[in-house]
Amino acid sequence: xxxxxxxxxxxxxxxxxxxxxxxxxxxxxxxxxxxxxxxxxxxxxxxxxxxxxxxxxxxxxxxxxxxxxxxxxxxxxxxxxxxxxxxxxxxxxxxxxxxxxxxxxxxxxxxxxxxxxxxxxxxxxxxxxxxxxxxxxxxxxxxxxxxxxxxxxxxxxxxxxxxxxxxxxxxxxxxxxxxxxxxxxxxxxxxxxxxxxxxxxxxxxxxxxxxxx
Ligand SMILES: N[C@@H](CCC(=O)N[C@@H](CS)C(=O)NCC(=O)O)C(=O)O
Numbered sequence: 663x664x665x666x667x668x669x670x671x672x673x674x675x676x677x678x679x680x681x682x683x684x685x686x687x688x689x690x691x692x693x694x695x696x697x698x699x700x701x702x703x704x705x706x707x708x709x710x711x712x713x714x715x716x717x718x719x720x721x722x723x724x725x726x727x728x729x730x731x732x733x734x735x736x737x738x739x740x741x742x743x744x745x746x747x748x749x750x751x752x753x754x755x756x757x758x759x760x761x762x763x764x765x766x767x768x769x770x771x772x773x774x775x776x777x778x779x780x781x782x783x784x785x786x787x788x789x790x791x792x793x794x795x796x797x798x799x800x801x802x803x804x805x806x807x808x809x810x811x812x813x814x815x816x817x818x819x820x821x822x823x824x825x826x827x828x829x830x831x832x833x834x835x836x837x838x839x840x841x842x843x844x845x846x847x848x849x850x851x852x853x854x855x856x857x858x859x860x861x862x863x864x865x866x867x868x869x870x871x872x873x874x875x
Contacts, residue, residue: 666693667722668734669712671700673862677776677826680858682719682734684822687854689738689745693721699867732764735819747814755805756820759813762801763823770794776826777869778862780833787834798827799842806841811848825849829859 668686670679686693698708698718706716713720715729721737728734739745746753769790787795802824807815814820828846831838838846849855 664724666691666724668693668695669709669718669720669722670695670697671718672697672865672867673858674778674865674867675700675776676718677771677829678717678731679719680776680826680855681822682721682731683858684825684852684854685735685738685745685819686721688817688822689742691738691741702867732760735760735822739819744816745819747816747818752807752814756814756818759801759805759820760823763827767794767798767827770798770827770830774830774834774836776830777833778829778859782832782835784835787836795831795836795838799839802842802845803839806845813845817852821849825852825855829855 666686668679668683670676670683673680683695698712699705700718709718709720710716712718712722712727713729714727717729719731719734720727720729721734723737728737735745747756769788773787773791774785802813805813805820807813810816812818812821813824824845828849830836831842831846832850850859
């Protein structure tokens with residue numbers, strides 16, 4: 663039987679692709695990865711051929727296509743439930759944290775787009791983005807399990823959702839509280855992330871963020 667195929671955008675820029683890919687990697691489910699370059703002339707038509715939602719990531723399974731990073735992660739968690747915390751309140755709070763990321767922090771997302779080839783280059787951020795950063799650190803503080811390296815102790819989908827944020831903080835040299843900094847350092851030293859990051863350095867596609875730096 664053919665393996666599920668995860669369609670992703672450029673590793674350098676596609677934070678939603680990174681989230682879904684990290685979760686599938688951790689799940690142990692075998693899958694293939696295929697990349698569609700973003701911001702090229704053919705991008706829109708190439709994505710519309712493989713994703714009913716018109717975005718990547720999209721996962722092609724033997725039973726159908728799933729688009730949207732969170733839906734792909736839930737598909738994986740139905741097969742591998744330990745991708746969410748085992749305890750029901752922790753699981754509910756992990757889902758809340760993921761939903762906050764999936765639907766929110768819009769200013770941070772707009773002004774600090776993920777760029778894995780940008781390392782420690784400071785950018786002046788407006789008040790709304792600073793507020794997003796403050797809220798994010800407060801959220802992390804609220805849910806962080808004291809004894810654990812990860813948000814809810816063991817690695818979970820919540821940590822996948824915040825890994826691209828940790829990379830943005832590093833890219834834009836954002837100063838963080840020590841707890842948040844050490845959480846980011848943990849996420850960015852994960853083997854799967856490092857693998858994705860090193861492949862991102864080899865990509866040679868259009869940079870949509872050349873001007874706003
Ligand atoms: N809510 C979606 C967002 C996906 C999304 O915005 N993906 C971007 C790439 S990171 C995309 O496909 N953009 C289409 C384009 O650049 O043409 C998800 O979680 O998967």
